[in-house]
Amino acid sequence: MENGGASTKEEGFLSRMALNDNKAGMEGLDRDKINKIIMESSKGSRFYENELKREQQVNQRIEKMMLQKAQITEQQLKKAQAQVDRLASELERSRDLNRVIVHVDMDAFYAAVEMRDCPELKDKPMAVGSMSMLSTSNYHARKFGVRAAMPGFIAKKLCPNLIIVPTNFDQYRAVSDEVRKPIFADYDPHFQPLSLDEAYLDFTDHLEQRKSWPESLRTHRFRTSIEGQEKLPQEKEGEAEDLSPVLFEDSPNSSPCLPGAGGAGVAGGAFEVFGTSAEDAVREMRFRIEQKTMLTASAGIAPNMMLAKVCSDKNKPNGQYRLPSSREAVMDFIQNLPVRKVFGIGKVSEKMLSALGISSCAHLGQQMALLSLLFSETAWHHFMRVSLGLGSTHIERNEERKSMSTERTFREMSAAEEQLSLCRELCEDLAEDMKKEGLKGKTVTLKLKNVNFEVKTRAWTLPYAVATVDEIFAVAKDLLKTEIENVSPQLLRLRLMGVRISAFVSTDDKTPLQKSIVGFLKQSKADSGGPSQHVCQKPGKELLVNGSTQSGPLACPPVVEKGQKQGEVPWLAKQRGSEVTQIRGQQQQSFFQRAHAQRLRLQAESANKQEERHGDSPSVITSTGIHVDKSEGSPTKAHESERRFTFSGKREALPNTENVSVLPLEAHASTLERSGTDSESLTCPVCCRQVKTSNLYVFNKHIDQCLSNVSTKLDPNTDTDSDSDMEPEKGHQGCEVMDDEREECDAKKEKEREKVEQSKDSSVIETSEPTINESEDISEQGPFEPDESHYDHTGPVLICPICQVSQDTDDLTVFNCHVDVCLNQDVLHELRGQTSLTTDLPSVTVTNSNVTGSPTSPPSKKARGPGRHNTIDKFFKRQTSYTQNVPPHRK
DNA sequence: GAAGCACCT
DNA sequence: CGTCAGGTGCTTC
Numbered sequence: 001m002e003n004g005g006a007s008t009k010e011e012g013f014l015s016r017m018a019l020n021d022n023k024a025g026m027e028g029l030d031r032d033k034i035n036k037i038i039m040e041s042s043k044g045s046r047f048y049e050n051e052l053k054r055e056q057q058v059n060q061r062i063e064k065m066m067l068q069k070a071q072i073t074e075q076q077l078k079k080a081q082a083q084v085d086r087l088a089s090e091l092e093r094s095r096d097l098n099r100v101i102v103h104v105d106m107d108a109f110y111a112a113v114e115m116r117d118c119p120e121l122k123d124k125p126m127a128v129g130s131m132s133m134l135s136t137s138n139y140h141a142r143k144f145g146v147r148a149a150m151p152g153f154i155a156k157k158l159c160p161n162l163i164i165v166p167t168n169f170d171q172y173r174a175v176s177d178e179v180r181k182p183i184f185a186d187y188d189p190h191f192q193p194l195s196l197d198e199a200y201l202d203f204t205d206h207l208e209q210r211k212s213w214p215e216s217l218r219t220h221r222f223r224t225s226i227e228g229q230e231k232l233p234q235e236k237e238g239e240a241e242d243l244s245p246v247l248f249e250d251s252p253n254s255s256p257c258l259p260g261a262g263g264a265g266v267a268g269g270a271f272e273v274f275g276t277s278a279e280d281a282v283r284e285m286r287f288r289i290e291q292k293t294m295l296t297a298s299a300g301i302a303p304n305m306m307l308a309k310v311c312s313d314k315n316k317p318n319g320q321y322r323l324p325s326s327r328e329a330v331m332d333f334i335q336n337l338p339v340r341k342v343f344g345i346g347k348v349s350e351k352m353l354s355a356l357g358i359s360s361c362a363h364l365g366q367q368m369a370l371l372s373l374l375f376s377e378t379a380w381h382h383f384m385r386v387s388l389g390l391g392s393t394h395i396e397r398n399e400e401r402k403s404m405s406t407e408r409t410f411r412e413m414s415a416a417e418e419q420l421s422l423c424r425e426l427c428e429d430l431a432e433d434m435k436k437e438g439l440k441g442k443t444v445t446l447k448l449k450n451v452n453f454e455v456k457t458r459a460w461t462l463p464y465a466v467a468t469v470d471e472i473f474a475v476a477k478d479l480l481k482t483e484i485e486n487v488s489p490q491l492l493r494l495r496l497m498g499v500r501i502s503a504f505v506s507t508d509d510k511t512p513l514q515k516s517i518v519g520f521l522k523q524s525k526a527d528s529g530g531p532s533q534h535v536c537q538k539p540g541k542e543l544l545v546n547g548s549t550q551s552g553p554l555a556c557p558p559v560v561e562k563g564q565k566q567g568e569v570p571w572l573a574k575q576r577g578s579e580v581t582q583i584r585g586q587q588q589q590s591f592f593q594r595a596h597a598q599r600l601r602l603q604a605e606s607a608n609k610q611e612e613r614h615g616d617s618p619s620v621i622t623s624t625g626i627h628v629d630k631s632e633g634s635p636t637k638a639h640e641s642e643r644r645f646t647f648s649g650k651r652e653a654l655p656n657t658e659n660v661s662v663l664p665l666e667a668h669a670s671t672l673e674r675s676g677t678d679s680e681s682l683t684c685p686v687c688c689r690q691v692k693t694s695n696l697y698v699f700n701k702h703i704d705q706c707l708s709n710v711s712t713k714l715d716p717n718t719d720t721d722s723d724s725d726m727e728p729e730k731g732h733q734g735c736e737v738m739d740d741e742r743e744e745c746d747a748k749k750e751k752e753r754e755k756v757e758q759s760k761d762s763s764v765i766e767t768s769e770p771t772i773n774e775s776e777d778i779s780e781q782g783p784f785e786p787d788e789s790h791y792d793h794t795g796p797v798l799i800c801p802i803c804q805v806s807q808d809t810d811d812l813t814v815f816n817c818h819v820d821v822c823l824n825q826d827v828l829h830e831l832r833g834q835t836s837l838t839t840d841l842p843s844v845t846v847t848n849s850n851v852t853g854s855p856t857s858p859p860s861k862k863a864r865g866p867g868r869h870n871t872i873d874k875f876f877k878r879q880t881s882y883t884q885n886v887p888p889h890r891k
Numbered sequence: 892g893a894a895g896c897a898c899c900t
Numbered sequence: 901c902g903t904c905a906g907g908t909g910c911t912t913c
Contacts, residue, residue: 047903054896109900133904135900148900151903167904195900195907344909346898378910405906443892453903459893498905503892 016055016347017042034145034158041154050453058348062355065374069356072373081369084384088368091388096303097325099393100203100278103300103308104184104285107317109197111138112295113175114165126163127155132409135167139317172196175293183288187281192395200305202395203278210276220284221271223291279322286320303330306391309343330389335362342386349379361387400504404439405447406430407498412451414491416484423480426499427473434472434501440465441501444475448483449496458483465505472501 018035042048106112110128115121115138125141127134131152141147144159152164176196184191188201210218274284282299289297300311301322307330314321323333338360340350353359356374358367365387372380385391406429413419423446434440444466445459458479466472476499484492 042903045902051903057896129904132902135904149904153902198900344898348897376911402908403906407905409904411901445893455895457894461892496904500906 016051016058017048031145037157038145038154041157046452058351061348062352065352066355068374069370072370076373077369080372084368084372087381087384088388091385091390095327095388095390096393097327097330098204099303100207100325101302101305101308101393101395102187102201102203102278102282102285103302103305103312104199104201104289104297105299105312105316106179106197106289106295106297108136108138109295110136110167110172111141111165113172114168116294117171118165121163121165124163125159125161126165127152128165128167130166131156131164134164137162175295178293179289179297183285183292187285188395190395200308200395203281203301207276207278207281210281213276215273218274218276218280218284219271220274220288220291223294279320282320282322286318304389304391304393305395306343306386307333307389308391310337310341313341327389334365334387334389335360337361339364339386344382345386361389401437401439402504403441403500403502404430404433404437405445405498405500406433407447407496407500409449409496410494412493412495414493416492419480419484419492419494419497420477422497423476423499424469424473426497427476428469430499430501431467431469431472434467439501439504440467441504442466443501443503444472444479445500445502446476446479446483447496447498447500448480448492448494451493451495453495455496456483461503465503466501472499 017038018031042051111126114126114128121138123140125138125144125146127137127141127146129135129152134146134148134150134152134155136148137146137150137155141155141159141162144155144162146155146159146162152162155162155164173196176193180191180193180199184193184199184201187203187206191199191201193199272284272287274280274287278301282301286297286299289295296318298312298316298318299320300308300314301320302308302311303323303325307323311321311323323329339345339353339358342361345353353364356367356370358364358371364371364383368380368384368387371383374380375383406426408422408426410422413422442463442465443459443461445457448456448458450456460475460479462475466475480497
């Protein structure tokens with residue numbers, strides 16, 4: 001692209017801002033002129049500045065990548081190539097050309113609906129959206145460079161006569177419904193909608209049956225005689241043919257009813273007979289869509305989803321394209337395909353690839369070795385599949401949604417009260433939506449965008465799932481308040497706010513939970529079989545990536561049950577690989593780390609109360625929010641310090657101001673139990689004891705000591721090949737150590753589990769109830785704690801973070817085994833169908849009303865007080881089960 | 892888990 | 901004057 005007068009500096013930037021004409025209907029435009037207008041309209045705006053910034057970030061990424069590339073040796077490349085080749089042949093073997101996958105896409109959907117409903121618009125350039133943002137435009141408007149995701153005011157400059165119609169989602173939804181079940185389902189009852197106007201269908205079975213269908217079943221009439229269609233009075237002959245040409249004057253395609261085929265004329269009552277081929281079937285489907293809705297659709301037919309999607313774009317609008325089911329055809333097709341056309345490769349990826357000289361899928365294939373060295377595993381695996389023309393061949397029915405959110409853009413808003421009330425509104429909307437779908441989620445995320453377009457998200461995860469306005473707002477409000485306080489005395493100048501809820505726990509049945517627990521146990525069984533930490537020992541199950549013994553997690557083939565799960569997003573397939581490794585990672589670090597983290601968190605709250613350091617606080621609050629000051633703990637190895645920083649970081653992050661709450665939980669806790677602790681103390685994540693200091697340096701030093709003590713106590717036999725996908729850094733991290741110990745216990749664990757489970761099972765849960773005392777203990781411990789010299793290893797009791805019972809031992813190994821048992825038995829308990837936890841928990845929170853009443857928190861906060869106290873243990877169990885809730889088979 | 896991104900429609 | 905809204909997933913810490 002030659003962009004005339006643009007300076008080189010701007011050139012890169014243009015790629016971000018400039019017209020993206022890879023969409024249908026935008027060929028042969030005067031790009032230079034259009035881009036000029038776009039630039040002139042944008043320049044100097046805050047938005048522009050922000051885009052500039054982001055562009056630079058991408059450029060930096062590219063620079064970094066190029067540096068990396070420069071350091072790659074021939075040898076590395078060779079090795080990588082070998083690996084790539086191995087994977088390639090694996091993948092090749094998995095190629096399945098037997099499915100007939102169709103991707104349907106309504107043409108300029110919103111705009112088309114509007115034009116249908118308002119014929120005056122038909123021959124005018126129009127777009128759907130608002131002055132600030134357009135959702136889509138019709139093909140007339142596209143000629144001017146007006147397209148989706150373009151602000152209306154710029155579009156107006158490009159096309160002064162542009163008519164902008166506001167969106168009418170209800171209407172689009174209605175149209176969508178007209179098409180989905182009544183038509184799509186006929187061809188594939190399991191079709192997968194992508195959006196209102198798009199869907200994937202697996203035609204394979206339909207085509208099989210269709211072969212034996214009589215003509216009558218393949219005959220469809222023109223709209224005039226189609227029942228159920230609100231008849232437009234004067235519409236009759238000519239309409240069917242008239243329709244699309246009006247919408248798309250210069251459409252290269254005709255309506256699905258081929259002029260040659262059946263000749264069905266256009267007279268009212270005419271009908272059309274469709275053949276049995278895939279193309280005929282798809283044409284039939286499109287015909288029916290058009291007859292029913294007066295709207296046209298395009299379609300792609302290919303052996304997999306990735307290709308089908310690309311194909312549907314090929315003859316758009318109102319056309320279809322079939323890619324034959326042969327390897328040769330696929331490879332041919334792929335060769336010249338620009339990478340950008342592929343679902344999953346967007347602006348940034350395109351630019352990064354282009355920096356490597358890759359623009360087509362053919363290049364992609366040629367550079368795989370290099371790519372494997374420069375990109376993450378998931379990414380290059382994706383590239384690999386794309387370059388081979390592979391994609392999902394199996395359409396998954398809608399999975400459960402994973403999050404739900406609502407957000408709003410508005411003119412600058414900086415008054416806190418206003419912000420809070422808006423926040424509440426958002427929560428109300430969200431709660432309403434949640435109710436509709438009967439969902440409950442544990443994680444609430446607040447999204448903020450300031451007037452400079454900087455986006456910030458802040459999340460908090462509760463130990464239980466929530467759904468009501470009050471519950472959600474209680475969290476969101478705290479998150480918001482924290483942000484407000486973080487920037488004070490300045491104001492938060494917002495232009496957008498959003499609330500999202502995720503980490504759903506299904507309300508009606510706990511199948512997902514249980515399943516995952518089962519999965520977890522199965523895994524850990526396999527796991528404990530061997531002495532090493534290898535979790536994936538499932539023989540026989542192999543992902544495509546099996547061969548790759550690359551230094552990574554993939555050395556262990558993910559557990560995949562029936563074929564690969566292949567969502568329409570190519571990432572999904574691979575992502576499963578990482579899913580598993582992730583699970584493993586979490587499994588290994590999970591319990592202790594979480595337990596300690598939580599413990600510390602609770603501690604932090606009380607500690608925070610006591611912190612006196614004001615302005616000179618070492619905590620770093622940057623423009624982006626809370627940050628941990630990495631320069632503080634004097635760590636040299638990033639990872640060594642990482643965990644600890646997380647701990648201290650959390651604490652550090654606490655606002656230095658007195659009554660300020662950073663984390664909702666803490667905030668509430670603090671108001672609940674102001675036990676008048678005056679001295680400062682922190683809990684060591686290793687020894688679980690109070691350290692009477694607020695000085696992080698001192699604290700870290702203590703931890704170091706603990707760790708080295710622990711390390712020496714340990715049998716250092718587990719240092720072989722950490723399969724941790726995080727970092728093999730050993731021995732320094734408190735939690736690592738703990739984990740190692742846990743491993744040691746693994747063998748016994750199994751037996752113990754069973755024993756203990758029978759004997760003490762319920763008692764543990766019960767003993768866990770009086771946690772309130774326990775947490776008070778914690779806070780009260782501080783003042784009584786002697787100073788640092790006391791913290792050698794002859795010190796006082798260890799308290800199990802799970803059952804909260806003091807353990808009469810000084811030996812961490814023993815202690816950890818105890819905790820392990822606690823953890824596992826409960827998992828077993830749950831597994832056995834006594835899902836008391838899941839049901840129990842919410843009710844606890846509900847029944848306990850907040851009598852305490854805190855000055856700063858409304859009644860809505862009630863949930864958290866009790867939740868916090870009596871569920872620390874449960875919290876972790878639930879966390880655990882949640883953690884496991886990602887695993888292999890959802891089906 | 893939390894935060895920030897990238898990507899898609 | 902002025903750049904959506906809602907979702908998913910990946911990466912990094």
